[in-house]
Amino acid sequence: MNRSAETATSTPDARGYFGEYGGRFVPETLVPALDELEAAFSEAMADENFLRQFAQLQATYTGRPTPLTYASRLSEHLGGARIWLKREDLAHTGAHKINNAMGQALLAQRMGKRRIVAETGAGQHGVASATVAALLGQDCHVYMGSVDIVRQQPNVFRMRLLGAEVIPVESGSRTLKDAINEAIRDWVTNVRDTFYLLGSALGPHPYPLMVREFQSVIGLEAREQMLEASGQLPDVCVACVGGGSNAIGLFHAFRNDESVDLIGVEAGGHGIASGAHAARFADPSLGRPGVLHGTRSFVLQNQDGQIMNTHSISAGLDYASVGPEHAWLRAEERAHYTLATDEEALAAFQMLSRLEGIIPALESAHAVAEAIKRAPSMPRDSVMLVNLSGRGDKDLDTVIQQLEGEL
Amino acid sequence: MRGLHALKAMFANADEQRRPAFLPYYPVGYPDLESSLDAIVAMSRAGVDGFEIGIPFSDPLADGPTIQAATQRSLEQGTTVRDCVAAVRSLRERGVDQPLLLMGYLNPLLAYGVEEFVADIREAGADGLLVPDLPPDEGQTFCDICERAEMALVFFLAPTSDAHRIRLVDEHSTGFIYCVSLTGVTGERDALPRDLQEFIARVRAGARNRLVLGFGISTPGQARQMKGLVDGFVVGSALVRAGGDGPAATGALAASLRASLDRE
Numbered sequence A: 001m002n003r004s005a006e007t008a009t010s011t012p013d014a015r016g017y018f019g020e021y022g023g024r025f026v027p028e029t030l031v032p033a034l035d036e037l038e039a040a041f042s043e044a045m046a047d048e049n050f051l052r053q054f055a056q057l058q059a060t061y062t063g064r065p066t067p068l069t070y071a072s073r074l075s076e077h078l079g080g081a082r083i084w085l086k087r088e089d090l091a092h093t094g095a096h097k098i099n100n101a102m103g104q105a106l107l108a109q110r111m112g113k114r115r116i117v118a119e120t121g122a123g124q125h126g127v128a129s130a131t132v133a134a135l136l137g138q139d140c141h142v143y144m145g146s147v148d149i150v151r152q153q154p155n156v157f158r159m160r161l162l163g164a165e166v167i168p169v170e171s172g173s174r175t176l177k178d179a180i181n182e183a184i185r186d187w188v189t190n191v192r193d194t195f196y197l198l199g200s201a202l203g204p205h206p207y208p209l210m211v212r213e214f215q216s217v218i219g220l221e222a223r224e225q226m227l228e229a230s231g232q233l234p235d236v237c238v239a240c241v242g243g244g245s246n247a248i249g250l251f252h253a254f255r256n257d258e259s260v261d262l263i264g265v266e267a268g269g270h271g272i273a274s275g276a277h278a279a280r281f282a283d284p285s286l287g288r289p290g291v292l293h294g295t296r297s298f299v300l301q302n303q304d305g306q307i308m309n310t311h312s313i314s315a316g317l318d319y320a321s322v323g324p325e326h327a328w329l330r331a332e333e334r335a336h337y338t339l340a341t342d343e344e345a346l347a348a349f350q351m352l353s354r355l356e357g358i359i360p361a362l363e364s365a366h367a368v369a370e371a372i373k374r375a376p377s378m379p380r381d382s383v384m385l386v387n388l389s390g391r392g393d394k395d396l397d398t399v400i401q402q403l404e405g406e407l
Numbered sequence B: 001m002r003g004l005h006a007l008k009a010m011f012a013n014a015d016e017q018r019r020p021a022f023l024p025y026y027p028v029g030y031p032d033l034e035s036s037l038d039a040i041v042a043m044s045r046a047g048v049d050g051f052e053i054g055i056p057f058s059d060p061l062a063d064g065p066t067i068q069a070a071t072q073r074s075l076e077q078g079t080t081v082r083d084c085v086a087a088v089r090s091l092r093e094r095g096v097d098q099p100l101l102l103m104g105y106l107n108p109l110l111a112y113g114v115e116e117f118v119a120d121i122r123e124a125g126a127d128g129l130l131v132p133d134l135p136p137d138e139g140q141t142f143c144d145i146c147e148r149a150e151m152a153l154v155f156f157l158a159p160t161s162d163a164h165r166i167r168l169v170d171e172h173s174t175g176f177i178y179c180v181s182l183t184g185v186t187g188e189r190d191a192l193p194r195d196l197q198e199f200i201a202r203v204r205a206g207a208r209n210r211l212v213l214g215f216g217i218s219t220p221g222q223a224r225q226m227k228g229l230v231d232g233f234v235v236g237s238a239l240v241r242a243g244g245d246g247p248a249a250t251g252a253l254a255a256s257l258r259a260s261l262d263r264e
């Protein structure tokens, strides 16, 4: 690790840049809305009442703090590092997504905007948004690619039950990228009375910062729980990286602990050579700095700058770009990024289910897959912290199809 | 006469005829490369004043369904940014002499290389550039490069823009300012927004640039309402939709839009 404690604490600059990544590349119509959002966000974060209300809902509604679980049989089976799981799967609605959805929905309420639009890939952010909108009496519209609607059916029903409107997106690759395009088009159209509840640590400033702040509770809790449970900091923290919100939420609290390695796991799909993946950092022929959805970061694109269609077995990691702070953490060598293929994630999905009685989300299974690869070569007194970002109920259809006949 | 000078002359000519300038938008490669060039040539002969030539992008987030579908089809046929540069050159060879501005989303231009892109379109005979996802706050590199090349770099204003944004955009925009008529994406609308007069008055009060209005203008009746309001206007989706029936249909619609400006 080649960074000093002093750069590690830095936040984005006034224009929303983490080093050379980030910024605000949006149509002019949205610039005033982003200015307004940025001002409202910083006022809210300095307001005791807002923070108290947020903390109280986290405790009484979301179910925070989520537990830290020692994965004893998995650790024993792998025969190396002791593996601990941060149990975001136990948060209300079954994933970390609600941390951010709650924060932003409260902010929307504070700003007097009753109409919420959101995008969703796996459906977890859509469900979280629909949930908090129901709680706060907001009117929620969720854009979802038609491909994702098919592979995450249970979440589509949940959103509708919760009173949200789910709007199928038929353009482009019909996945998360296209759902974000449509959500932004809706926001541009209804900007005066609509709040865009973006689900990951990406998009134009201030979203990457705001989402990180709302998700940083993961790492703050885990760090304290780790110290209490084992008397030491983890040697390594592992999280899957779609847009990057659960990973940045975990990493942020450890940014100044130089002894702690931070490892992000991207979706390797069918493998880099196949071209069918969502590994923005691992494929230098397709993953290069560029601008997508308002922010400068690593983007999977062809030679002509057209955005590539991506593939992952997990809808939540199936996205062509990645939050700008991750691009920066990687450039600074403060965090490192690797990948897990569909096959490795599926194997991890099953192993965690059988050894720990925890069925992880397919997204989170990518982080577990990295733990499975890494733990055996680590000393027995070392500690690994894995962010279990969500639970796998939503993925059963996909997994049943993949494992047909095997179970 | 190219670049900013060409745009200046375009507005002066329209002023003389006591009407706004009419600048069609049309994307390269819809329904195919040849037909798109034919459509632009047909509009040129119909006497339009200038063009915005669209560079297709996979994720056009300021565009509505018509232009999304057209540019998607163009990409499926393999249209590249280089094809768009070459299109400018062949339009000039075919006698199109109106100002040509390229309109493209940021990422393909970054992939091409901004410096090289501006040099190449200039060499091909273009006069300027519009980038809908590049606000002036992020545009310094583009500004410097376009200024050196004496090319217009047009920024946008929207009904949500306050006095501060109007001033900032006016300071950075060259050639004209593109005023987005409504909060929304491109596409045909039945009527112009009701707060249009007020929006344009606000911009006029704070900006020295020429003003060109776009989004939601598609009929001769709407075109006529531009008289006395703005210095120019853009029609996109309606012409693109006509292009589905062939270049002659686009040319005919452009001719009727243009003719509507001559009537009292």
Ligand SMILES: Cc1ncc(COP(=O)(O)O)c(C=O)c1O
Residues within 6 Å of the ligand: A095, A096, A097, A121, A122, A123, A124, A125, A199, A200, A201, A240, A241, A242, A243, A244, A245, A246, A247, A315, A316, A317, A361, A363, A364, A389, A390, A391
């Ligand atoms: C359970 C779970 N984990 C991870 C992700 C990936 O998103 P992010 O990288 O923002 O955490 C998702 C996205 O839908 C998810 O549902």
